[in-house]
Amino acid sequence: MKRAPLDAENPFAAPSSLPYGLPDYRRIRTEHYEPAIDYGMAEHRAQVEVIATDPSEPTVENTLVALERSGRTLQRVLVAFFNQSSADSTPELDALEESVAPRLAAHLDAIHLDARLFARLEALDAQVASGALTLEPDTAWLLERTRTTFVRAGVRLDETAQDRLRELNAQITTLATVFGREVLAATNAAAVLVTDEAELDGMPQDARSAAARSATERGHDGGWLLELQLPTGQPQLVTLRDRRLRERLHRASVGRGLGGEHDTRPTLLQLARLRAERAQLLGYPHHAAYVAQDATAKSAEAVADILGRLAPAAVANARAEAVELTVALQQDEPGATLEAWDWAYYAERVRSQARSLDETALRPYLELDRVLHEGVFRAATALYGLTFAERTDLVGYHPDVRVFEVFDTDGSGLGLFLADYWTRESKRGGAWMNNLVDQSTLLDEPPVVVNNLNIPKPPDGQPTLLTWDQVTTMFHEFGHALHGLLSAVRYPSQSGTEVPRDFVEYPSQVNEIWAWEPQVLQAFAVHHETGEPMPAAWVETLLAGRQDGEGFRTTEYLAAALLDQAWYRLSPDEVPTDPDDVEAFEAAALEGAGVAFAPVPPRYRSAYFNHVFSSGYSAGYYSYIWSEVLDADTVEWFRENGGLRRENGDAFRAKLLGRGGSIDPLQAFRDLRGRDPQIEPLLVRRGLTAAATV
Template sequence: MSDNGTINPAIETWDGPMGLPRREAIADTDYAPAIRQGFVRDLAESAAIADNPEPPTFANTIEALERSGDLLSNAATLFFSKAGNDTNETIQAAERELSPQFARHAGEIAKNRKLFARIDTLWQQRDALGLNGEQVQVLKKYHRNFVRQGAALEGDAQARLIAINERLAELGTAFAQNVLKDEADWIMVLDDEADLAGLPSSTIAAMASAAVERGHEGRHAVTLARSIVVPFLTFSDRRDLRERAFRAWTGRGDGDGATDNRPIIAETLKLRAEKAGLLGHDSFAELKLEGTMARTPEAVNTLLETVWDKARARAGTEAEDITALMRAEGANHDLQAWDWRYYAEKIRAARHDYADDEVRPFMPLERIIEAAFHVAGRLFGLTFTERPGTATHHPDARVWEVTDANGDHKAVFIGDYFARASKRSGAWMSAMQLQSRLLGRTPIVTNTMNFAKPPAGQAAFLSFDDARTLFHEFGHALHGIMSDVTYPSVSGTNVPRDFVELPSQLFEHWLTVPEVLNGFARHHETGEPMPAALVDKVLAAQTFNAGFDTIEYTACALVDMALHARGEAPADPAVFEAEKLAELAMPKAIAMRHRPPHFQHIFSGDYYAAGYYSYMWSEVLDADAFAAFEEKGDVFDPGLADALGRHVYGSGGAMEPEDAYTAFRGRLPTPDAMLEKRGLV
């Protein structure tokens, strides 16, 4: 393809309102040609940098690389946004074709010996170049990334690494598409009123809406969307239906059919171990932990095992309480995983004396969005103004312009809140455009959720956990919005993996601040604030079932690390998983939050591979960081908020994470505040 107008200009040039792409002008078939041509241009641009006859400088090499690749970046951003948020067969076919090509392209760039020689020369001379702190971090990132792509390898070893990366990209795409297909295909349609026994009205309404979406109008449907299946497991009186839903939910990617992810896991682990060896590391975990705060698998396991022991003890007490209730109600079966949420909810309701549906009327989605904006305004002086009618990736998505304390344009924020069959599960933040003073760009940031969509014309209401999820992802969004750096490669969330969850988890704390709850948790009809007694009950219940919650998460992190901390892949990952859980004495009535066959964090790509621990590592930071505000006696203390904005939300990867945190807090944290927050002390 020639480089002369054969690409849809709406992909290459974003000239919509506020610098957004004109998504309405892009067809599904436009992405692949633009990406292919992006590969061609990016190779030519990197070759021109490599062939520069002038000696390498930071400006003519690193800054030149920072300025290159615009077409590929724009096309890839739009394509993967579409793939994650509103996919279809055309997009999925293109994803299968293009994913290995992205890996191959990265390998081709790294193979340019002259380009790497320039980067390596600068790295070796870094102390004599007069670079500022951010430039050192950018140079370090380029050097490390090129080495990880095999730039320092020779001949067959380099070719093998490129082949491994291509195959890993194929496997990650197949893994994600298999999980999505299992989620989209499974449905449990309920016809009998008795099938709804125990379910709150909010869950019944969500199931009715899901039934309409799946073509079963007038009935009720349980789907594998977390916003439906978790409430169903929590409230349904029908033990047989709970078991059926639970087995489907935990069995995603774990069957003998076309969507079986177990062979993909085995091959992925084998290739990752080989990749680590080629790059001179003893394990894939060692490779991935290079450059993180944790540094080593041993440091990760020390934290996880400390928490695991405390969580197991707490979960044992919780199991005893549940078993006692089961016996009191006349149940003679053993406690199983599809029973835990159901009976734990009965204990919670009795102990804390409120029902989930008492909370929801006070937490309409619109008010919780406003609450998140309010906190961002109080802390950082930001204002969010909705711009209705602005085209995005889906009609459900909404657009806000973000302005700073001076009223100047700061960013664009896009919120996409409702579940649909074409969207992958979970909740996440993505940056469509990174902030960069070098490139003169402001951020475009998206939050994606999977809340149950209400029937047409009705308002959406959130559980307290849903509201916390919204605050969490908005914390990630603020990390992108608040970015104030020169170079895009260290902008926003481009930070070490075990630091990236700090801004999101920290922001969750403000949901429970009295000013926020009293101001925004108001009844959707009367406008009255949530009664103080109900607020007290909700907050008191935040550490209820702490053993279960911590086991669910920590088991995933421990298994992830165990799978990747070996010099060679386990012969049978499923057997290894079972053996590891047995070694940990995993409670039989608690399942991993993400079993390997649907553990997208670590197998739909490798960003969180050997890195799922990072949520807890960051939790140590966030608990200590919020304690700083509490110590001040003002959770909106202007001085602390300014330091937080500059050193945590604004600095991106321009500083080492330890330095960024210390600049804000004055010291590094201990796990004490985190353990107290989780109710494990």
């Protein structure tokens, strides 16, 4: 690829001069991205060519380290670009992403299918095997992982197979981009407009105000717009008393992508078929086997075993919960059948009657800024000695983004944390963490990380009041942020969250426990108007109800994970060809897995399952429950050792968070726990002890 010069005025022409290398979003414009990406790819290929043609005997420095140092311009522009395209997209960025995706796939193929590079890696491996070369543990792991990446990319295939592989990779990356764009458009288009305020009976005033703001912003003055979040279940269903509106909202949610202008079904079928073909080309029976082999699960059979083991007990719990909710429903409507749009509302009613506490009462005590400072940050200070200071002189990629400098226990600067919590039309659904700069001592780069959520934005001057689920989501995503911020590795490819997909959720899930820690909860759960702490009896009730609804939560999650596996255990010929068959396939898959229970639909239906068709979780949505085995076992370790103590945080940081992907992840767990993980703590947490006998 010919390397065209990059205009010196382009913000990516040189590393950012801002603190910690924060991308200079004050200067970055859409037109800067494409030339910088093209230049970055050309520069990277030139650097790799030097490595591949080096006449010297392969060494760590001229091969592994040289590869780690290569492509820095491309890395700088891509992290800024993909962060913005996911969190503040425009039609121009969408078009650019679709155009760039196949070119990037071809760029990576050109590197990973380069037999000359692979020969150098093989030569290094032979030196290690013969005893002629001794490597530091992180370098040995880097060599192992880099060789594996090349093999899994197809470097050992013949020329004809490699040509087909290049075609498949280009098509898959393009289609994944298309799917994500269409899901966002479908989600925005499916927002439910309410014109009669009486229908909003039960919705808290702050939520109504946010809905009114959304309606006004979309040109519906005088109305209320109920915007959809990515999962099937919508948070408004908890409080809305009008059953017809609840049904309307639920049907809008599950109908996304099923036909119309933003029909995602043709795209998802192509993705399933092409990924299946690629897996077979690489020697695997299906895509699920390809994914699991390089994760901690190691096999699709191991994934099927744990999901199949948990599903019967989870569904049994959900059915028992449904009986109780049906009683409550029929008090309002004798003879009525419990439907999916009734579940959240009556679950909250039953819980509030049993616990004398409901979601509406909690919200005034859960103000976003206080949860952030006195909850999320406070726990990080107690565990790791970190402190935080907002940097109003630094800006993010959108005016809603807040930038915080993070200081280590000795007061030295550790990195930057960007918080982007409010929803908007330009942001994809869900919650996630991104790196803008990967920590690396080799490159002398500290970390810059981003957390994104999708919380409705209130009118100016009004507080953002959270649900309890949103509180735990904040803690969860900050667990990912800590994985990035506390990384202490040499090589950038091993930084922080650069671990297998079924391990990456583990530290973030551990961090959720601090939302429930009494001393932390009492610090952030303060009434936003009166300053009064949440009543002690309420705190006790909240803690006592942690297992409430576990049947529902586990079943909806497992249904989604099993659906993901069903799509990706198909051969190319088994993937349906008619978009109208998507729903039938989904229904059969859920029935076959034993999780077809109409009142509890999957957390994501196929047509808007962004995780597995657009993001990096294809055949990997099982990762959350797989990681939770490690998480629940680690929570027991914290409890055994006194809970929220600096000594515990320092050990978790040193033995696990700080090591990122520089070690076999399960070895990092063993170093912390002193043994292999055990499933029993998970079964107890989720009320699935019946699964222990399965």
